[in-house]
Amino acid sequence: xxxxxxxxxxxxxxxxxxxxxxxxxxxxxxxxxxxxxxxxxxxxxxxxxxxxxxxxxxxxxxxxxxxxxxxxxxxxxxxxxxxxxxxxxxxxxxxxxxxxxxxxxxxxxxxxxxxxxxxxxxxxxxxxxxxxxxxxxxxxxx
DNA sequence: GCCAACGTTGGC
DNA sequence: GCCAACGTTGGC
Numbered sequence: 001x002x003x004x005x006x007x008x009x010x011x012x013x014x015x016x017x018x019x020x021x022x023x024x025x026x027x028x029x030x031x032x033x034x035x036x037x038x039x040x041x042x043x044x045x046x047x048x049x050x051x052x053x054x055x056x057x058x059x060x061x062x063x064x065x066x067x068x069x070x071x072x073x074x075x076x077x078x079x080x081x082x083x084x085x086x087x088x089x090x091x092x093x094x095x096x097x098x099x100x101x102x103x104x105x106x107x108x109x110x111x112x113x114x115x116x117x118x119x120x121x122x123x124x125x126x127x128x129x130x131x132x133x134x135x136x137x138x139x140x141x142x
Numbered sequence: 143g144c145c146a147a148c149g150t151t152g153g154c
Numbered sequence: 155g156c157c158a159a160c161g162t163t164g165g166c
Binding site: 033034035115116117118 | 148
Binding site: 009032054055058098116117118119 | 164
């Protein structure tokens with residue numbers, strides 16, 4: 001299983017919206033960046049991701065699961081862009097702030113910290129565990 | 143609201 | 155294929 005991080009602007013589509021979609025999930029539309037798209041194409045059903053709020057909050061707030069692999073993005077006719085579908089798994093008991101990640105040992109090479117503009121990012125297993133612990137979530141329970 | 147970083151576009 | 159101009163993201 002691989003791990004990822006999805007950025008959203010809570011103004012547009014935040015964690016409450018994702019939760020409201022329930023097990024049916026929601027297509028992660030709107031990505032117009034090759035690197036982010038390629039990350040989505042590498043995702044497999046069952047992969048887990050962090051749900052991050054940019055701009056407002058700047059914190060990781062929840063866990064999502066990939067429930068459909070990359071398929072054409074219905075919000076554009078441009079065939080270059082496609083997207084996965086994700087569903088909310090659970091909230092982090094304690095959201096993890098960007099500031100915390102910046103100073104946390106082991107997270108120095110996290111894309112969230114040093115590639116701020118990438119909206120869909122890979123997360124290593126090590127980073128995944130560290131962030132889960134910071135959020136007071138037991139990663140083995142996922 | 144500003145601006146740095148970075149990606150994309152298009153003229154040459 | 156280079157690079158200037160432009161657009162976007164996202165932290166501050």
